[in-house]
Amino acid sequence: MKRLALVILSLVLLLPLSAQTQKKTTTVKRATTTAARQQPQKKVDQKTKLRNEKTATQQARKQSQERLNQLNKNVKASLDSVMVLDYQIGKQKKSIDSLNHDIVALNSTIDTLNIQLAKLQKDLKQREKRYAKAMVYMRKNKSVQNKLMFIFSADNFTQMVRRFRYMQEYSTFQRAQGELLKEKQQEVKNTQNALLSAKAQKEQNLQEVERQKQALQGMKEHCQTQVNFLNKNIATVQQQIKTYQQREQALNAEIDRIVQAEIEAERRAEAERKRKAEEARKKAEAEAREKARKLAEAKAAAERARKAAEAAEAARRSAKTEAEKEAAKAAAEKAKADVKVAESDVKVAAKEEKEERAKYEAWKSNDASADTKLSSSFTSNKGRLPMPITGSYTVVGRYGNYNVSGLRNITLDNKGIDIRGQQGCAARAVFNGTVSSVFQYGGSYIVMLRHGSYISVYSGLSSVSVRKGQSVTTRQSLGAVGQDSDGRYVLHFQLRNQSTRLNPEQWVK
Numbered sequence: 001m002k003r004l005a006l007v008i009l010s011l012v013l014l015l016p017l018s019a020q021t022q023k024k025t026t027t028v029k030r031a032t033t034t035a036a037r038q039q040p041q042k043k044v045d046q047k048t049k050l051r052n053e054k055t056a057t058q059q060a061r062k063q064s065q066e067r068l069n070q071l072n073k074n075v076k077a078s079l080d081s082v083m084v085l086d087y088q089i090g091k092q093k094k095s096i097d098s099l100n101h102d103i104v105a106l107n108s109t110i111d112t113l114n115i116q117l118a119k120l121q122k123d124l125k126q127r128e129k130r131y132a133k134a135m136v137y138m139r140k141n142k143s144v145q146n147k148l149m150f151i152f153s154a155d156n157f158t159q160m161v162r163r164f165r166y167m168q169e170y171s172t173f174q175r176a177q178g179e180l181l182k183e184k185q186q187e188v189k190n191t192q193n194a195l196l197s198a199k200a201q202k203e204q205n206l207q208e209v210e211r212q213k214q215a216l217q218g219m220k221e222h223c224q225t226q227v228n229f230l231n232k233n234i235a236t237v238q239q240q241i242k243t244y245q246q247r248e249q250a251l252n253a254e255i256d257r258i259v260q261a262e263i264e265a266e267r268r269a270e271a272e273r274k275r276k277a278e279e280a281r282k283k284a285e286a287e288a289r290e291k292a293r294k295l296a297e298a299k300a301a302a303e304r305a306r307k308a309a310e311a312a313e314a315a316r317r318s319a320k321t322e323a324e325k326e327a328a329k330a331a332a333e334k335a336k337a338d339v340k341v342a343e344s345d346v347k348v349a350a351k352e353e354k355e356e357r358a359k360y361e362a363w364k365s366n367d368a369s370a371d372t373k374l375s376s377s378f379t380s381n382k383g384r385l386p387m388p389i390t391g392s393y394t395v396v397g398r399y400g401n402y403n404v405s406g407l408r409n410i411t412l413d414n415k416g417i418d419i420r421g422q423q424g425c426a427a428r429a430v431f432n433g434t435v436s437s438v439f440q441y442g443g444s445y446i447v448m449l450r451h452g453s454y455i456s457v458y459s460g461l462s463s464v465s466v467r468k469g470q471s472v473t474t475r476q477s478l479g480a481v482g483q484d485s486d487g488r489y490v491l492h493f494q495l496r497n498q499s500t501r502l503n504p505e506q507w508v509k
Contacts, residue, residue, distance in 0.1 A: 024465065079230060079237060080396060080488075084222040084420075086404055089394045092216045099209045106202040113195040120188045127184060227407055234408060241410060247442070252415050254441050255457055255494065259446065262436055262455070262468035263498055291352050298348075375452030378431055385430040385508045386475055387491045388458060389421045396420045399503045416457065417504045425489050427458040427478045430508065435470045447478045457494035460484070 063073060125444045230237050387393060397418030404410050433451040440446070445461040451470060462482030496504040 001458065079240065079471045081406070082223055082226045082230065082397050082404055084394055085219050085226070087398055088217060089219050089223065091359065092212055092219065095210050096209055096216065099205050099212070103202055103205050103209070106198050106205065107415050110195065110198050110202065113191055113198060117188065117191045117195060120184065120191055124184050124188055127180070143155055191254055219416055237407070237410065241412070251441060251459065255446070258437055258439065259496065260454060260500060361442055375454060376450045381431065382507050385509060386428070387419070387508050388427055388430050388456070389491050390428055391422045391425045394420045399505055415501055416492055419491045419493060421489045421491065423489060425481045427461055427481055427491055428475060429472045429476045429478060430456055430473050433472055435466045435472060436466050438464055438466065438468050444482050445479060453498055455496045459492040
């Protein structure tokens with residue numbers, strides 16, 4: 001019995017241990033099988049992960065590039081806006097200054113009119129008083145009987161005549177005083193009207209100044225918003241300015257080269273003209289001397305013929321025989337004929353000499369002075385030249401070297417002005433002249449006109465309608481303005497006097 005109990009106890013103790021060992025073995029087998037199955041799955045997940053990471057990186061790079069492009073676009077738009085606003089603010093300030101100047105002038109006019117009005121009113125009151133007294137006197141003595149008594153109560157005839165004349169003159173004088181009084185009243189009225197008009201104009205100017213100040217403040221605030229944005233992205237701004245200036249420098253270098261070539265060609269042409277002019281002058285002087293010599297010879301021959309005719313006439317008178325008389329008569333007639341021929345030669349020589357002198361004077365004032373006249377005419381139109389673009393426009397780039405207000409470390413240098421027009425706009429000549437050059441640069445056309453010593457340059461054309469050597473008139477179309485990289489229609493305009501650059505803003509109206 002005890003043995004049976006021991007066997008059962010042993011079995012109870014050994015069975016869990018065996019089950020645990022078996023379970024462990026089964027678990028190890030299962031783990032090994034699962035690991036073997038999961039190894040290919042891990043390789044697939046790693047490839048997918050790498051592919052997803054690559055896609056995400058490309059997407060992030062694309063988005064970053066899009067943001068950069070948008071930033072560049074926004075910076076350029078803001079920069080253009082600041083340029084326009086900066087120019088408009090300058091114009092608005094000038095307009096306000098001009099209105100304030102007009103207001104000061106109107107204040108002076110109002111003060112002057114007030115003084116004149118006070119003086120006129122004082123003078124008018126005095127005249128009215130005097131006229132009223134005269135009217136009272138005239139009313140008291142208006143009867144014919146009183147007038148006759150005044151005249152006939154004179155001591156003598158002379159005094160009576162004087163009193164009669166006095167009565168006539170006094171009546172005429174009073175009528176004249178009445179007319180003067182009316183004129184003075186009208187003068188006072190006119191002065192009052194002028195004063196009211198000046199005050200109304202002053203009030204209108206004050207309102208306009210206030211309106212423009214508000215507009216100016218709005219421009220400044222809008223400009224400051226744009227400037228703040230640009231200052232936050234100053235590196236991008238500087239890069240765009242650098243790119244723009246490099247492009248402009250290359251363009252200006254090409255324009256300078258062509259202008260210098262034009263000037264050099266003109267210098268050579270002028271030297272050749274002077275050489276030919278000197279030759280022509282010498283030739284003309286030689287011909288003039290020859291004509292003068294022939295004229296002198298003709299005059300001398302005429303003088304000799306005249307003396308010979310006088311001698312022949314004297315011989316005819318002193319001839320005694322018939323034969324001598326006939327011979328003397330024939331000699332006298334021949335001498336007279338010679339005088340007529342000589343006088344005719346003198347007239348011809350004098351006419352030729354006069355024509356030669358006139359020809360020489362006309363040659364001296366030929367087209368050598370045409371450029372001078374054209375230059376002088378161009379100069380006299382300073383400030384009155386038309387804008388070189390058709391339609392409505394906005395100046396987006398000022399002339400010269402200047403800092404943009406509010407932008408840090410940004411300096412612009414423009415050799416001309418940039419004018420933004422509307423779709424379909426065209427460049428037009430600012431004055432009469434000649435097309436000196438048409439060339440292509442950077443995908444657009446450039447036209448240069450000569451106005452005597454002055455040169456106007458039109459850059460940024462998509463097509464041209466003129467040719468080199470063609471004469472053009474003021475406002476004549478030169479070609480269509482093309483689009484820039486941002487789709488804007490911008491004309492770059494320069495003005496020069498030979499190689500000296502001029503500020504176009506001072507020349508166009």
